[in-house]
Amino acid sequence: MNRDRIVDINRVLLEFKEIILKNPSETNDLFIGSRIYGKIIRANTPYKNNDSEKFDYWVDNNKRENTEVVVTYDHPNFCQFLSQNEKLNDFNKHHKIYLSLKPEYLQQGVEILFDFLDKEKIPHSSKVARFSRDDQIVVRVGSHEDCEKIVDFISKNEYIQEGKKKANPFSFQEKGVALATDGGVSYNTGVSYLVEAYLREYLDKAEEIGINTFIDFCVNYYNKYFVNKEDNRKIYEDFRVENDIGYLYEIVDYKYCIKLFLNSLEDSFNLNKFEDLIDEKGERFATEMANFKYTIDKTEYMELFDELCEVMINKYGYDQGSEQIIEFIYSSDESYITRDHNLRKRVSNSDFVYFIKKHAESNNMTIEGLINKSINKSSFNIYSDDNSELFKKGVNATYDYHQKLFESGLDRYPGIDYARGAVVKFLRDNSYKGFTREDNTRDTIKSKIDREEAYRIVCSELGIRKEDIDDIFEVAERYLNKVLSHEREMSL
Numbered sequence: 279m280n281r282d283r284i285v286d287i288n289r290v291l292l293e294f295k296e297i298i299l300k301n302p303s304e305t306n307d308l309f310i311g312s313r314i315y316g317k318i319i320r321a322n323t324p325y326k327n328n329d330s331e332k333f334d335y336w337v338d339n340n341k342r343e344n345t346e347v348v349v350t351y352d353h354p355n356f357c358q359f360l361s362q363n364e365k366l367n368d369f370n371k372h373h374k375i376y377l378s379l380k381p382e383y384l385q386q387g388v389e390i391l392f393d394f395l396d397k398e399k400i401p402h403s404s405k406v407a408r409f410s411r412d413d414q415i416v417v418r419v420g421s422h423e424d425c426e427k428i429v430d431f432i433s434k435n436e437y438i439q440e441g442k443k444k445a446n447p448f449s450f451q452e453k454g455v456a457l458a459t460d461g462g463v464s465y466n467t468g469v470s471y472l473v474e475a476y477l478r479e480y481l482d483k484a485e486e487i488g489i490n491t492f493i494d495f496c497v498n499y500y501n502k503y504f505v506n507k508e509d510n511r512k513i514y515e516d517f518r519v520e521n522d523i524g525y526l527y528e529i530v531d532y533k534y535c536i537k538l539f540l541n542s543l544e545d546s547f548n549l550n551k552f553e554d555l556i557d558e559k560g561e562r563f564a565t566e567m568a569n570f571k572y573t574i575d576k577t578e579y580m581e582l583f584d585e586l587c588e589v590m591i592n593k594y595g596y597d598q599g600s601e602q603i604i605e606f607i608y609s610s611d612e613s614y615i616t617r618d619h620n621l622r623k624r625v626s627n628s629d630f631v632y633f634i635k636k637h638a639e640s641n642n643m644t645i646e647g648l649i650n651k652s653i654n655k656s657s658f659n660i661y662s663d664d665n666s667e668l669f670k671k672g673v674n675a676t677y678d679y680h681q682k683l684f685e686s687g688l689d690r691y692p693g694i695d696y697a698r699g700a701v702v703k704f705l706r707d708n709s710y711k712g713f714t715r716e717d718n719t720r721d722t723i724k725s726k727i728d729r730e731e732a733y734r735i736v737c738s739e740l741g742i743r744k745e746d747i748d749d750i751f752e753v754a755e756r757y758l759n760k761v762l763s764h765e766r767e768m769s770l
Contacts, residue, residue, distance in 0.1 A: 279543045286447030288489035290321050294477055295487035308477065315470035319411045322444045323378060327410040332385045333357040336406070339389075342396040356405040359392050364401040371560040372460035373425040376413040376449060377432065383441020388415065390438060394431050400424045412446035418460055422553045429455045429549070450542035452549045459538055459556055461531035468517065468535030472496060475516040496540055504533040510570065530566040534559045568636075579633045586625060587652040589618055593730070595666070595738030600649045602743065607634055607645050613745060618730075665727055666735045670761050672713050672723045676700045677762060679714040694758065701754040704732050 294317075298305050308314055320326070333349050336357055340347040344363040349356070379387040388406055395402055395417070401424070404417040419425050432438055433453035442454065448469045449456035458465035476495045480487050502508050510529070513519060519528045538555055541547050591599035593616055606614040612626035625631070638648050674697075681693025700712030708729040713720040727735070733744050736757050747753050 280545055283447045283451070283543065284489055286321060286444075287492070290317065290447070291473075291487055291489060291492055293317070294473075295484055298477070298481065298484040298487070305481070309474065312470070314474045314477070315467060318448055318470045318473060319413055319446065319466050321412055321446055321448065323410050323412050323414075325410055327381050328408060329381070329384055329406075329410065329414075330408050332388075332406075333408070335385060336388060342392065344399055345392060345396045347392075353405075355408040357408075359395075359402070359404040359406070361395065361400065361402045363399050371420060371556055373419050373422070373556060374458040374460045374465060375417040375419070375425065375428055375432075376446065376456035376458065377415040377417070377438075378410070378412050378443045378445075379415070379438070379441045380443060381410065383437070384414070387438050387441050390435060391415070391417075391432070394435075395428070398427065400427065412443070412449075413456070413466060422556075425457070425553075426549065429453055429457070448539065450538060450547065450552055452552070457549075457552060459531075459534050459559060461534070461559075462527050463531040463535070465535045465538070468532045469539055471517045471532070472499065472536055472539070475499065493543070496536070500533075500536050500540060504529075504536060507570065526567050526570050527563075529570050530559075530563055533566065579630060580637075582624060582630060583634060583648070584652045585619070586615070586621055587649050589621060590616060591649075591653060593618065593734040594743075595734070596653075598738050598741055598743075600646060603649060604645045607631055614743070616744075665731060666738070668723065668726055669732065669735045672719050673697050673700060673758065673761055675716060675719045676712065676714045677758075679716045694762070697758055697762065698751070698754050701732075701736070701757060702750055704729060705736065705754070706750050 294308065294314075297308060336359075337347050337349060344361055346358075346360045346362055348358050348360070350358065377391070384406075392404070395404075400419060402417055402419050404415070407414045407416075417428060419428065429452050432442075432455050445451045445454055445456040446466075448466070449458055451457070473492075476492055476499075477487070479495060480491065503510070503512050513529055513532070517528070517532050519525050519532070534555065538552070541551065541555065586603060587599075590603055593599065594602065602614040606612065606625070610626075610631050612622050615622045615625055617623075634645065634648065638645055641648075643651070677693040677697040679693070680689055680691070680696035683689035684692045696712065696714075703709040703712040710720050710724045713723055715721075736753065737744055737747075739760055740753065740756055742753075
């Protein structure tokens, strides 16, 4: 490993260790705001000069043809140097160059650096911080060639070399110049979050804090959460990423920050490998986004899918319930999903559909296969095996009782009218009074089946959804035609 950097990183870690062991009252303060970040970006800059007076000088004396120098209202702590001849593109392939100069060299050194960029017409978006830090000067460029050209210039310019401070040990260095990937997050922020996660892990065993346990922790953390994606919630928490699909890019950016940090500790890591890493990030960014999207809250999504399968199949029966789930997954039409347990809103207001499709694809399964795996049909108690038959028997018992009275001249209306009325009253009015009391039929149905279950039974038999019912009398008629005809055929 890079010995010089390892020694300096260990020095910073031991400073944290001393605070934790000897100043318990300050320990909690470490995890407030950006205390750890502040210590890391000043690993080689113990002082904090305010260089704001130089901002006016740089703005007022800017005579460069291709560079705008501004201090904006929304970023008052930075003086920005922005190339005007060509804008940067391909955000995920940007390079960051960090430089810090001694206070007495800062004003002129900045002038020399940006005169060079302007003369070479290098597209860049750069800034100089108001306060001294290891990354006080940040130059962002969009190509390997421009990065190499700037690093070479810095390494050969006598004035800058004379005033240059030691680069931050947590950064990859080429010819003494610190380099990092760029994107939607800060490299130094990513490293500081990783250090914070490490310190939290070792709070109760602070005597072990040091470079060896730190490197082991970082490697294990990277592999467990960024590579194997065992628990994205851990990344959300440790790296302050909002648990929302719109912030997935931050996870990918942080992944490459940590990958760069770990790889750059090896002696064999060089500028070519740094550039390869940036190329990899640019080429794989969309794929990485998709992979993390697939694993977001995987446990919760699978639990939600299991609940969906159970509720839908209990409500509509296996055939209709599974068919509606499949239709929803492929059409994203939430009307296929019941409102029971707020399921319709829960699956439509998330990336649930994407996850299920990706999960099925990754496991070489169909959606129906996932449903069957979820409910485990061999042991899943589908209501149609009991309550559906009970409801059919109740309808037929009502029909038989009143039909006999009709045929004997003791009733003016045939059994079909009473059976239809029993179904309609139950579905419309939640009333059991239409069912006959013979053989305790009414009380048995009342003890086993409520109105929602009756809807499930009828809809499952007819292959329709409750939401599609316009005429309850017509639905009852269709149900009776199937049930009564089936019973008569069975009894012949």
